[in-house]
Amino acid sequence: MAEKLLEIKNLTVEFQTEDESVKAVKSLNLSIPKGKTVGLVGESGSGKSVTSLAIMGLIPNPPGRISEGEILYHGEDLTKVSNERLRQLRGNKIAMIFQEPMTSLNPVFTTGNQIDEVLMLHQGMNKEEARKRTIELYEEVGIPEPKESVNKYPHQMSGGQKQRVMIAMAMACEPELLICDEPTTALDVTIQKQVLELMFDLQRKHGMSMLFITHDLAVIADIADEVAVMFRGDLVEQNTTKALFENPQHPYTKGLLACRPSLDENPVRLLTVDDFLNAKEDIDVSSLEMKKPRAISETENPVLLEIKNFNKHFPIKGGIFGRTVDWFKAVDDVSLQVRKGRTLGLVGESGCGKTTLGRSILRLLEPTAGEVIYDGINVTNLNKKEMREIRERMQIIFQDPYSSLNPRMTIGDIITEPMVIHGIGSTKRERYDVAADLLEKVGLKGDHLNRYPHEFSGGQRQRICIARALSLKPEFIICDESVSALDVSVQAQVLNLLQDLQDELGLTYIFISHDLSVVKYISDEIGVMNKGQIVEYGPAEEVYHNPKDEYTKKLLSAIPRGVPKELLQE
Numbered sequence: 001m002a003e004k005l006l007e008i009k010n011l012t013v014e015f016q017t018e019d020e021s022v023k024a025v026k027s028l029n030l031s032i033p034k035g036k037t038v039g040l041v042g043e044s045g046s047g048k049s050v051t052s053l054a055i056m057g058l059i060p061n062p063p064g065r066i067s068e069g070e071i072l073y074h075g076e077d078l079t080k081v082s083n084e085r086l087r088q089l090r091g092n093k094i095a096m097i098f099q100e101p102m103t104s105l106n107p108v109f110t111t112g113n114q115i116d117e118v119l120m121l122h123q124g125m126n127k128e129e130a131r132k133r134t135i136e137l138y139e140e141v142g143i144p145e146p147k148e149s150v151n152k153y154p155h156q157m158s159g160g161q162k163q164r165v166m167i168a169m170a171m172a173c174e175p176e177l178l179i180c181d182e183p184t185t186a187l188d189v190t191i192q193k194q195v196l197e198l199m200f201d202l203q204r205k206h207g208m209s210m211l212f213i214t215h216d217l218a219v220i221a222d223i224a225d226e227v228a229v230m231f232r233g234d235l236v237e238q239n240t241t242k243a244l245f246e247n248p249q250h251p252y253t254k255g256l257l258a259c260r261p262s263l264d265e266n267p268v269r270l271l272t273v274d275d276f277l278n279a280k281e282d283i284d285v286s287s288l289e290m291k292k293p294r295a296i297s298e299t300e301n302p303v304l305l306e307i308k309n310f311n312k313h314f315p316i317k318g319g320i321f322g323r324t325v326d327w328f329k330a331v332d333d334v335s336l337q338v339r340k341g342r343t344l345g346l347v348g349e350s351g352c353g354k355t356t357l358g359r360s361i362l363r364l365l366e367p368t369a370g371e372v373i374y375d376g377i378n379v380t381n382l383n384k385k386e387m388r389e390i391r392e393r394m395q396i397i398f399q400d401p402y403s404s405l406n407p408r409m410t411i412g413d414i415i416t417e418p419m420v421i422h423g424i425g426s427t428k429r430e431r432y433d434v435a436a437d438l439l440e441k442v443g444l445k446g447d448h449l450n451r452y453p454h455e456f457s458g459g460q461r462q463r464i465c466i467a468r469a470l471s472l473k474p475e476f477i478i479c480d481e482s483v484s485a486l487d488v489s490v491q492a493q494v495l496n497l498l499q500d501l502q503d504e505l506g507l508t509y510i511f512i513s514h515d516l517s518v519v520k521y522i523s524d525e526i527g528v529m530n531k532g533q534i535v536e537y538g539p540a541e542e543v544y545h546n547p548k549d550e551y552t553k554k555l556l557s558a559i560p561r562g563v564p565k566e567l568l569q570e
Helices: 048-056 083-089 111-123 127-140 159-171 189-206 241-246 251-258 273-278 354-361 384-391 411-421 428-441 458-470 488-505 516-522 540-545 550-558 565-569
Strands: 004-016 021-033 037-041 064-073 094-097 177-181 209-214 226-231 234-240 303-318 323-339 343-347 369-374 394-397 476-480 508-513 525-530 533-539
Touching (some): 004 048, 021 037, 021 048, 021 064, 021 226, 021 234, 037 048, 048 064, 048 094, 094 159, 159 189, 189 209, 234 241, 234 251, 251 273, 273 488, 303 354, 323 508, 343 354, 411 428, 458 488, 488 508, 488 516, 516 525, 516 540
Parallel strands (some): 037 209, 037 226, 177 209, 343 508, 394 476
Antiparallel strands (some): 004 021, 004 064, 303 323
């Protein structure tokens, strides 16, 4: 047995609300051995991030407090030490990488300065020594041109590079314990793979312990030695990674393993955590009915949307007068078709142009050149009044349900607002009745209309966004990364919902995502975008089984297989 670096005993963390005290973590017992990686897995609200904040002494008090238990680091109880002692340990012996690098980095300082500060504070280095070490750290974490990159501000770096800066900052003092709180959730699959490989290499090289927190079991299959599963504040299962993947015991663990779309199998419906929690007997995953590719009929599935030689370019300004010196080709000569009642998946990394293309189709961004033909109408030639009329038939579901719902409006007003704008329904009561029916259709309760967005979870908010998109009875919906911010089980629920709505209402989708496994599951055809162009296009199964472009092969190889290395080798 490896020596324990950190041991959590009987930890309970409570948060006081106006009405009651809520236990976010309940009597948790968990240990992290020296030189090993423990994966802590669970959905939003399971208590995993609260556990990490408790270790770091960062529980906001009020409203939160550790009401019971010990957190022993080398035998020293971190729940009882002074703030001064915690400051000595934080960033020095125990470091943390947070989920969103953009909010963790100070936008008014260069990234290099922010790491210099850590080294000068904890290691007693002078400015020159700190800068030299910072450049070495940039090299170690694979940031290109480290001598120049240390002078860049956060906004001048990509998401993957910012996350590497956060890793460099966490590694600066060579900590004994590194806590990683969802460090790859916001990243493209290719960047995620690079970051996971980097962290695996750094952990082995420095012999440090790591607590890796995620909602996706597939992500930690290769990186963790042990896995602990949390559900509603309780630790429900803990085992070696190989044993847990090979023979999960708790229904919640089985659900987390089963609900992520697989590249190799396409069930008619994705299983969810609730399916396992509510099942009266074990679910035989191998007996699930598989999807068959849907035939396309020229009469039943005519071309609804056709994009011809489409371009969207953005000016690059330069010089003291801010003249246009060049053009950034976000979408460059794209042509494709979408058939009625079918789904076209658009897949590619951040910056490839897929979201720009989606928004330009609806003329939320004005195109530079080319045509968008919707049901025989050239959308690019319509004036504002004509465009408003056709928008009843074309809707969009945005990526982030947090920012796309007005926090000051009730759910009822949010769903009925498009109906008011387009003159649908003669009275508020009539529109609210429609809104209540739509909430029921997307799996929520009709009597929730008077609630506000903050009263709902992320998955529920995304369902509200879907209900709003349906309020005008559209024929065509663009889903722009509409499941990428969700837990894997909630993602499965939303994908099932979108399929049900398509079958019931005959909807046509463009489904945009950076995750090829999700796109393959829901799509009939796939277009792979890279640097503003479609580099591969065809039936979903064909693109997956016989990828022709090197970029498509790269995307496929980056998707987590969700199988530990030991099991792959057997």
